[in-house]
Amino acid sequence: MRLVALPALRARLLDALDRHLPTHAHAEPSLRAALRQLASHPGKLVRAQLVLIGAEQHGWSAAAAEQLACAIEFFHVASLVLDDLPCMDNAETRRGQPCVHRRHGDATAILAALALINRAYALAGEAFLRAPRTVRRAAVTCLHRALGHAGLVGGQAWDLAFARTDRSSRTVAKIAAAKTGALFELTVLLPALAAPASGVERRWLRALCVYWGLQFQAADDLRDVLLTSVAAGKTTQRDQLMARPNLALALGVPAARHRLARLDTQIRRTLHQLNACSSRWDYLRQFHDTASALLARPVEAETVAA
Amino acid sequence: MRLVALPALRARLLDALDRHLPTHAHAEPSLRAALRQLASHPGKLVRAQLVLIGAEQHGWSAAAAEQLACAIEFFHVASLVLDDLPCMDNAETRRGQPCVHRRHGDATAILAALALINRAYALAGEAFLRAPRTVRRAAVTCLHRALGHAGLVGGQAWDLAFARTDRSSRTVAKIAAAKTGALFELTVLLPALAAPASGVERRWLRALCVYWGLQFQAADDLRDVLLTSVAAGKTTQRDQLMARPNLALALGVPAARHRLARLDTQIRRTLHQLNACSSRWDYLRQFHDTASALLARPVEAETVAA
Numbered sequence: 001m002r003l004v005a006l007p008a009l010r011a012r013l014l015d016a017l018d019r020h021l022p023t024h025a026h027a028e029p030s031l032r033a034a035l036r037q038l039a040s041h042p043g044k045l046v047r048a049q050l051v052l053i054g055a056e057q058h059g060w061s062a063a064a065a066e067q068l069a070c071a072i073e074f075f076h077v078a079s080l081v082l083d084d085l086p087c088m089d090n091a092e093t094r095r096g097q098p099c100v101h102r103r104h105g106d107a108t109a110i111l112a113a114l115a116l117i118n119r120a121y122a123l124a125g126e127a128f129l130r131a132p133r134t135v136r137r138a139a140v141t142c143l144h145r146a147l148g149h150a151g152l153v154g155g156q157a158w159d160l161a162f163a164r165t166d167r168s169s170r171t172v173a174k175i176a177a178a179k180t181g182a183l184f185e186l187t188v189l190l191p192a193l194a195a196p197a198s199g200v201e202r203r204w205l206r207a208l209c210v211y212w213g214l215q216f217q218a219a220d221d222l223r224d225v226l227l228t229s230v231a232a233g234k235t236t237q238r239d240q241l242m243a244r245p246n247l248a249l250a251l252g253v254p255a256a257r258h259r260l261a262r263l264d265t266q267i268r269r270t271l272h273q274l275n276a277c278s279s280r281w282d283y284l285r286q287f288h289d290t291a292s293a294l295l296a297r298p299v300e301a302e303t304v305a306a
Numbered sequence: 307m308r309l310v311a312l313p314a315l316r317a318r319l320l321d322a323l324d325r326h327l328p329t330h331a332h333a334e335p336s337l338r339a340a341l342r343q344l345a346s347h348p349g350k351l352v353r354a355q356l357v358l359i360g361a362e363q364h365g366w367s368a369a370a371a372e373q374l375a376c377a378i379e380f381f382h383v384a385s386l387v388l389d390d391l392p393c394m395d396n397a398e399t400r401r402g403q404p405c406v407h408r409r410h411g412d413a414t415a416i417l418a419a420l421a422l423i424n425r426a427y428a429l430a431g432e433a434f435l436r437a438p439r440t441v442r443r444a445a446v447t448c449l450h451r452a453l454g455h456a457g458l459v460g461g462q463a464w465d466l467a468f469a470r471t472d473r474s475s476r477t478v479a480k481i482a483a484a485k486t487g488a489l490f491e492l493t494v495l496l497p498a499l500a501a502p503a504s505g506v507e508r509r510w511l512r513a514l515c516v517y518w519g520l521q522f523q524a525a526d527d528l529r530d531v532l533l534t535s536v537a538a539g540k541t542t543q544r545d546q547l548m549a550r551p552n553l554a555l556a557l558g559v560p561a562a563r564h565r566l567a568r569l570d571t572q573i574r575r576t577l578h579q580l581n582a583c584s585s586r587w588d589y590l591r592q593f594h595d596t597a598s599a600l601l602a603r604p605v606e607a608e609t610v611a612a
Contacts, residue, residue, distance in 0.1 A: 022455040023455055024455070024456070027463070028463035031459075031460070082420075085412075085413070107393040107394050107466050110391070110393070111462055114388075114423075114459045115454055115455040115459045118453045118459060122446055122449065122454070126446055129439055129442060130439065133435055133436065136431075143427070143428065143431075148421055153337075153420045154421075156417055157336065160334075
């Protein structure tokens, strides 16, 4: 229970996130308030914790590990703020709070997301300053691939256009891999770039990111269908209404649960293969055993929405 | 007449922008169409031309010069797309076309801007891959400062909140420096990072960026007040309606014209000081003599809107 049982790690992350938050005393008050709201409701910090542990495993300095963890958290938070906008998912609540755009307006929400994105690129740039050129090149490629038109942005475009696709579970999975999988690519691969991994290891790592992305998204899809907004801490029951990709809607709840279990098997098999290559990947298995399994576990039948 | 009389430079830029556009055949059709629309109406490419010339002056490879020019153009275009959104300036036309959000929806416009921003960071990262660490560190700082909460994003937040400020011409100038000046900082300083400039030179370069930003913004403010949307190729007559910072509204048209003339004097003095340091800055004077002076010239009295 290394990851979630370590309050010190979370405290360290909260301190780093606060220090790196892109705001200052003379910033425009709404923008500052929006960023403060985001910082005050930090979520579970699953990705940031994994980055921190991975970066230390692979020999990063403590400062660079924190920069990398904050960068990925800021990219993640910015994507949530933008996804929640009225023109996207039109969500009302997030992390048990009114969404940033509900409290501060759409324009301020967009600007807060952009400030986070800009700071995140700066943090990633600083973290990789001392790395050799081949590693820096790989980092630029990784950020570009995961966040851009072939990753997060492209996935969100397909998410919004889902009603105009075949609506199959295959398309649902493709979108989840592009959106949720992309952020796991950053989370897992960026810290690992410091460790010269073999081609085989890189393939297993990529597969792991896709599976984790699918697993997290499938669990989120089940929560959207089965939970109330209060229980989930964010707006639910939205995917059917908005014609968004949702595995539980595409397959039905029992089949979605079954898929989730199968993904867990695939993840464990992948982690086993990675450990067979080198014990330095064991932190990924520890992560899966604790935080990931906890977060992505199928929601219980008794929590069905009223 | 080096800059605007060089159709070859423009053709080279258009080719590079097309090659670096963040889209592909399997991208979601609306996102692809939005990016294609932006690429098909490229504007005057003033900044990108200046980057290209500056990068070659300072010894960048042709490929890196193009990467840098495209990066800054993509940041610029993304900022226009976002500024035009209904929640920001609610513009209707841009570059003689319906705005991207009017044709493809707000969500797609936001995603297109994000795809451009992500590609721009990747291009800048690639352009600086071979640079020494101190130069790369300066590039990260420059991008962060110009684009983030202390630059473009922060300036846009104050722009939207202008009605809640003192509405003075000083506040108008502060916002113009943060928004328009910031993009000139990228345009001028990023290519110049390859040339070890003295502290004095760096101060003059920074001053030049602020003056150019103020000049471009003041000319834009006059166009907003004096031109029809058809004549300007974009929505005008908006600043008063939306309570946006506008020098011609804060000072009156004659005083704004006078300020524009004074800025020109300040710019020429700064360029003279830079040339006194080294002739390698002469391309900046050439730029001002042609493209910049042409674009920022005070709009004529006879073009007053109907």
